[in-house]
Every structure is written in C-alpha cells, then in structure tokens.
Amino acid sequence: MNDQGKSDIVLNQTELIAVLVAFIGDKPCVMTIDNGSKLPSGPFELSHKNLQAGLRDWIRKQTQHPIGFLEQLYTFADRNRIPDHPEVRTISISYLGLVRQHQINKKLIQWHDWYRHFPWEDWRRGKPEIIEILIKHLLHWANTKEGLTLVQHKRIAFLFGMDHYHWNEDLILQRYELLFEAGLVFESGSTLQTGEPMFADHRRILATAIARLRAKIKYKAVVFELMPEQFTLLQLQRNVEGLIGQTLHKSNFRRMIEQQGLIEETGGYENESRGRPAKLFTYRRSVMDERALSGSKLPLFKNNLN
Amino acid sequence: MNDQGKSDIVLNQTELIAVLVAFIGDKPCVMTIDNGSKLPSGPFELSHKNLQAGLRDWIRKQTQHPIGFLEQLYTFADRNRIPDHPEVRTISISYLGLVRQHQINKKLIQWHDWYRHFPWEDWRRGKPEIIEILIKHLLHWANTKEGLTLVQHKRIAFLFGMDHYHWNEDLILQRYELLFEAGLVFESGSTLQTGEPMFADHRRILATAIARLRAKIKYKAVVFELMPEQFTLLQLQRNVEGLIGQTLHKSNFRRMIEQQGLIEETGGYENESRGRPAKLFTYRRSVMDERALSGSKLPLFKNNLN
DNA sequence: ACTATATATACTCAAATTGAGTATAATGGA
DNA sequence: TCCATTATACTCAATTTGAGTATATATAGT
Numbered sequence: 001m002n003d004q005g006k007s008d009i010v011l012n013q014t015e016l017i018a019v020l021v022a023f024i025g026d027k028p029c030v031m032t033i034d035n036g037s038k039l040p041s042g043p044f045e046l047s048h049k050n051l052q053a054g055l056r057d058w059i060r061k062q063t064q065h066p067i068g069f070l071e072q073l074y075t076f077a078d079r080n081r082i083p084d085h086p087e088v089r090t091i092s093i094s095y096l097g098l099v100r101q102h103q104i105n106k107k108l109i110q111w112h113d114w115y116r117h118f119p120w121e122d123w124r125r126g127k128p129e130i131i132e133i134l135i136k137h138l139l140h141w142a143n144t145k146e147g148l149t150l151v152q153h154k155r156i157a158f159l160f161g162m163d164h165y166h167w168n169e170d171l172i173l174q175r176y177e178l179l180f181e182a183g184l185v186f187e188s189g190s191t192l193q194t195g196e197p198m199f200a201d202h203r204r205i206l207a208t209a210i211a212r213l214r215a216k217i218k219y220k221a222v223v224f225e226l227m228p229e230q231f232t233l234l235q236l237q238r239n240v241e242g243l244i245g246q247t248l249h250k251s252n253f254r255r256m257i258e259q260q261g262l263i264e265e266t267g268g269y270e271n272e273s274r275g276r277p278a279k280l281f282t283y284r285r286s287v288m289d290e291r292a293l294s295g296s297k298l299p300l301f302k303n304n305l306n
Numbered sequence: 307m308n309d310q311g312k313s314d315i316v317l318n319q320t321e322l323i324a325v326l327v328a329f330i331g332d333k334p335c336v337m338t339i340d341n342g343s344k345l346p347s348g349p350f351e352l353s354h355k356n357l358q359a360g361l362r363d364w365i366r367k368q369t370q371h372p373i374g375f376l377e378q379l380y381t382f383a384d385r386n387r388i389p390d391h392p393e394v395r396t397i398s399i400s401y402l403g404l405v406r407q408h409q410i411n412k413k414l415i416q417w418h419d420w421y422r423h424f425p426w427e428d429w430r431r432g433k434p435e436i437i438e439i440l441i442k443h444l445l446h447w448a449n450t451k452e453g454l455t456l457v458q459h460k461r462i463a464f465l466f467g468m469d470h471y472h473w474n475e476d477l478i479l480q481r482y483e484l485l486f487e488a489g490l491v492f493e494s495g496s497t498l499q500t501g502e503p504m505f506a507d508h509r510r511i512l513a514t515a516i517a518r519l520r521a522k523i524k525y526k527a528v529v530f531e532l533m534p535e536q537f538t539l540l541q542l543q544r545n546v547e548g549l550i551g552q553t554l555h556k557s558n559f560r561r562m563i564e565q566q567g568l569i570e571e572t573g574g575y576e577n578e579s580r581g582r583p584a585k586l587f588t589y590r591r592s593v594m595d596e597r598a599l600s601g602s603k604l605p606l607f608k609n610n611l612n
Numbered sequence: 613a614c615t616a617t618a619t620a621t622a623c624t625c626a627a628a629t630t631g632a633g634t635a636t637a638a639t640g641g642a
Numbered sequence: 643t644c645c646a647t648t649a650t651a652c653t654c655a656a657t658t659t660g661a662g663t664a665t666a667t668a669t670a671g672t
Contacts, residue, residue, distance in 0.1 A: 014320070014397060050384040075381040075399050078356040091320060091397070093381050234620080252660065254621080275619025276667035540649080558631065560650080581648025582638035 013090045016055055017041040017202075019073060019209035020063075022099040022111060023226050028242045029111035030206060031099075036112040038199040039206065041092065055095050063109060069098040069225040074208050082200050096209045098225040114210060115245070117195045117203055121172055121210070122245045134184065134194065135160055141182040169244045170214050176207040214244050221262055224283040232270045232278035233257065319396045322361055323347040323508075325379060325515035326369075328405040328417060329532050334548045335417035336512060337405075342418040344505040345512065347398065361401050369415060375404040375531040380514050388506050402515045404531040420516060421551070423501045423509055427478055427516070428551045440490065440500065441466055447488040475550045476521050482513040520550050527568055530589040538576045538584035539563065 018040050020031040033040055040062075044054060052070060059067050073094040082090050115122040120130050135156065142152035159175050161167035180188045186197035187204075197203060216222050223240055237253050257263060264284050269277040324346050326337040339346055346368075350360060358376060365373050379400040388396050421428040426436050441462065448458035465481050467473035486494045492503035493510075503509060522528050529546055543559050563569060570590050575583040 044383070051381075072380060074378060075357075077350070077399070091399075093383070093397075232620090249661070250620095251622085251662085255659095271668090273619065274617080274669050276621080276669095278620060538649090555632070556649095557633085557651085561630095577639090579648065580640065581646080582650080584649060 014044045015041050015090060015092050016044050016051065016058075017076075017092045017094040017205060018055060018059065018097060019094060019206060020059065020067075020097045020099055021114075021209070021213065021226065023101050023239055023242060024111055024113075026238050026242055027113040027115070028239075030114045030209075032110050032112045034199070035110065036116065036196060036198070037202075039094075039202045044093065051093060051095070055097070059097060063099060065099070067097050067099060069096075069222060071096055073212060074205070076201065076205065078201075092205075094205050094208070096212060098222065100226065101228045114206065117198065117206060118172065118176070118210070119195050120175070121169070123167065123169075124241055124245060124247055130194070131160065133192075134179065135162065137184050137192070138178070138182055141184070167246075169246060170211060172214065173204075173207045173211040176204060180204070210243075217243055221260070221283075224262070227283065230266055230268065230280040230282055232280060234278060236263075236281075320350045321347050321396060321398050322350050322357065322364075323382075323398045323400040323511060324361060324365065324403060325400060325512060326365065326373075326403045326405055327420075327515070327519065327532065329407050329545055329548060330417055330419075332544050332548055333419040333421070334545075336420045336515075338416050338418045340505070341416065342422065342502060342504070343508075345400075345508045350399065357399060357401070361403070365403060369405060371405070373403050373405060375402075375528060377402055379518060380511070382507060382511065384507075398511075400511050400514070402518055404528065406532065407534045420512065423504065423512060424478065424482070424516070425501050426481070427475070429473065429475075430547055430551060430553055436500070437466065439498075440485065441468065443490050443498070444484070444488055447490070473552075475552060476517060478520065479510075479513045479517040482510060486510070516549075523549055527566070527589075530568070533589065536572055536574065536586040536588055538586060540584060542569075542587075 018031070020040070022029050022031070031040060032038060042058065044051065051072070056067060056070060059070075073096045076092045076094065077089065081092070120128050120134060122128060138156045138160070139153070142149055142156060145152050155178065157163045158165050159171055159178055176185070179185050179194065182188075184190050184192060185194050185203070187201070195203075198206065213222070217240065223236065223243070226239055227236060233254050236257065237248055237250065240253075241247050262284055263281040266280045266282050268280040270280055271277050324337070326346070328335055328337070337346060338344060348364065350357065357378070362373060362376060365376075379402045382398045382400065383395065387398070426434050426440060428434060444462045444466070445459070448455055448462060451458050461484065463469045464471050465477055465484055482491070485491050485500065488494075490496050490498060491500050491509070493507070501509075504512065519528070523546065529542065529549070532545055533542060539560050542563065543554055543556065546559075547553050568590055569587040572586045572588050574586040576586055577583050
C-alpha cells in the first residue's frame, strides 16, 4: 500500500460463494453441492455489471425463482484457503441470500439442515448433549496452553455459557473458531464427531452467515423473506426459533410482532393442525418501499426467550 | 457460476482501501490523501498471510502505532468504479479501523473532518441548514419520475425525516445513494455545493464506514478504541455524539455507561476545564480478553437522545 | 355426544428500564 | 463574595419487559 493511490497491478483468482438459506419444515437449511460438503461457488464473470447482479442471475437460473433478500457477507482471502492449490490465492466474495419456502425447487437443489454442521448450536430441544463433550475437550486443550490457561478458560466459559455466563447465540462464529483453534473439528485435524465437516473453509463461511442472520433478525424484519405468502403466528415464531436455535415465549413474541404493525390478517384460517384454527397473516410489504426501508431500525425482538 | 465448484480462472485487479477514523477535538476525522479527496489504498500484496495482516502492517508503518480495532467493511467491484480505466475491473476490499487520539501523528498524516463530506449528517448544533435545500431539490427530482413520484416522495420523507418520520442517523449510506441517484452530488454530475466530493466512489465508501460505525456503537463498546487512555464521562459522551451526529441526554448517558461496568475511576481528576473538575476513567479492558469479547452483546445505548 | 387433548388468542401484573427532569457540589474568574 | 460553569447525584412517571394465567375453538378417541 502506498500513499499515492497508484498501485502495481496484482492479480488474484476471484470467485463468488453463495450462502442461500431456506426453511424446510422447522429446519433452517442451506443450499449445498456434493451432498452437504460445499457451498455453491463459481467465477465472477466480467460481463456482469456488479457482483449482486451476477449472483441474482445465477440464482434465478438455479432456483427458477427471484430471490428476495441478498447481501454481501464477507470476503475471504487468506492464503492456503483451498487445499491442493497453495500457490494460487483465491479471493472469495461471499453473499447471503434468503429464499422463500414455496419457491424451493427440490429436484434441482440440495438443501441441507445447517445444524448438521453445528449440532451444538441448536438449543430448541434443550441443551445439546455434545456441549459437555466439547467443553471437556476444550478445557483439556486450554490446560496445555502455557501462560494462557486462564485466559482461554475464560474464553471457553464465555463462549459456551459456563459459570455465570448465559449462552449467546450470536457467537456461533467465535465458537467455531475456538473449536478449530483447539483442533476439535475435522477441518483442523480432529477425528471427533463434531458436526459434518465441509470443503476448505466453507463451514467457517456458513458460520459467518448464520451469525450475521442471527444478529440481523434482532433489528430488521428479515424473517419475512423466509416465510410463505401467508403464515400463522406460530409458523413465524418457529422460523425465528429455527434461526436463533432457541425457543421463545409465545405470548410475548405475539405481542411484539403485533406491536410492530408489520403484518395483517388475511381473513383466512389455517385448518391443517389439530387445535383451534390459527389466523393467517401476510407481511405488510406495503408499509414502505423495500429499498427505502433497507437498513431501517425495526427492532424485531429484544429478548423473548423462554 | 456452476455447480461443480470448479471455476474458470478470472483475473481482476485487487486493492485494499482503508477507512481510518480518529477524533481530533470534537471532530470525527478520516485519514485521507490528496487533501481530503482520496482514501488511502494500495495493492494487496501476495506476501501477506491475509488481508488483515497486510493492512495492520501498512498502518503501523504510516501511523507509527498499532491499531486497536480493524474490521472488514465491504468489497466494491462494480465496473466503471475508477474513472479513466473502464476496461479494468478493480476489486476494492475496504477495511474500517479506529485509531486512538493520542496516537495521532499529525506530521505524517492528513486527517479530515468527515462531516465536511456529509454536512447534512451533523445535527449536533441543530438541524443543518443544507437539509432544506437538499429536500427542495430532491422533491423536484421526484416529481419528474413518471409513475414513481409517490414512492420516491415516501423515500425522501423517510430518509430525511420529513412528515411523521424521525431523523435516523443510521441511514447515512441510503441518503448518500439517494442524493447520488438524484444527481445532487458532484460525483453524479451536480454543481451544487453538497459537501466536499471525493475521488471515484470513495465518498460512498466513507458513507458505508460511517453507517457501520453508527450502527455498531449501539451494541458494541467500540467508542473506547477512539478514546485516550484516560478520559472524563463528558469526553466520552462528546465522542459518541460526534459519531452519531446527535446530542445525548447527559444523566441518562452516564447512568447507562456506569451500568455496563465497562469503565472504572482512575482516582485522578481533569483540571483543564472551567467548572468542577471531572473524574477520570479508564476502559476496563480486563473485563475480558478482547478476542473472546468480540461480537458480544454489550448494548452501549438504546436511546439517550435529547 | 362427550371428553381429553391440542392449539390459538386474550388478558394480567410485578419488575425493570427509559425518558425527562431537578437538586446539589465544586471549581475559576469578575 | 457571587456568578457562571461544569460535574455529579437523585427523583419519578411512563413505558416496556418477563412471566404468567384464563378462555376459546378445534380434532381425535370413546
């Protein structure tokens, strides 16, 4: 880097990586190739006006449907990211996209429950058993860190909700990085069964995407991009719970949603389920042109945990 | 993009762009070259292990000081970003860095008040006069948009706090994009005096950085990276106000800061000012190792507006 | 038809937080 | 001394949150 703004030309290989998310039932899923081991990726074509346009094009071809939400995630550029090609530096520009349930074309695309890659992140049915196993190995690892044992102990406690700390679902990326550093995932040489591994650093990219989504849902109404046209309040709640990996308090969740004025009754009812039929709602897209709203402060929820 | 993960090799020019922020007095400043018209940038050198390391190296050389906070901002890659070179696509990976006041080396570096580029974003001394002028031109522009007049009217009202909308400081990027689209900034052909222009899309990059910082400060204790080792509560408040471009309610701000337990008294007092001497405080970095904390939820403030 | 179960929706209420103040303390300078 | 200025402490009503209970309306089984 120099002060003149002129630069020697440096050439690198550039690709796009897409993290596409959709719900199948109560499972938050990610689009993969090679049976769950790779995120879809491809070269960044010069013909496109910009990255976003290129991706949208490609996604439309693959899913046969337009995509509602698409935003840049992160650019990965470390050396040695891609095995077997240490001499080439691949710059991967990743994007996060949300796809609506009813638009999923099951024949063309493989969707993979993201919690198969991060089993310790799903607390919807209580604390996952694997947590204790991970903590055991982590503490053992920390004890070998000369002079850093205490710091690492605190880090483990903080990230995995030990002692007086609460589990914080936003820290998924930090947890994966800690496990990687401690050699407890396949990608860093472990033989333990700690979630399904992925090609190169794709699992790290997926963790980045989930972290972004879990953070974003708290101040922006992105869940609706994952809902079908009509939905019940419980379906909405289940999808939010799927994203954050925790269950929520029912009546408080409803109060908050209704307060926001983001949805309206369609007049119809859902009759498939057993009990009293639930009212169907629609997202009031009309509240404002989507572009103007982008980035606005619509706190979706503060804390409705059970 | 294809499904196999194999990709034709596509070569582009890659550079790093740094948005470095520091306070000088009560002015939030950005490091520039060419007297405020360019953000510092340079080639991404293959010798570096990763982007972050490359940037840190370079910044240390320039500022003679280590940098506390550094995170990736966005990757810009549209065609025709850089004038006079339409045939080359430059991919710019931008980073946001925070530099501490006492570390500023004024001889080597130019620091530029960022509000000179965005005069409509500083509401600390009340509503900036330029707002009414901008709104007048925006509405005129909107009225020429066949079939879209109403939507654009709503967008303008929302972004510039008209009608029943409140000014939302987080929307700085959207406001700049609207002004650009409406041809009201130099970069999109205007001759109006609407803030100092910058080279290529650097003003847009700066807006992205400020937006990120304004959003981030609400849930993470990043301000402390901009404070000197010791500071008074008022100095802290003034810096937060500088970032968000609004004044805050004094006692509520203090209550919130003290609640967080992020600072502690040093025992010393500030005697430079006129009235009663203020206690000096330090950031309790010890609360936790910085790395473990990164990304944690420490809501800095919800709303302490005056 | 009746009952148990499941689900939806409505309502309650104490505790905590927020927004907007006022009151008092400690300094320097006229 | 008194006043302007800044710091710090304290107050309190309104709102929001967290954690419930109560009631309504369906299906499945007997």
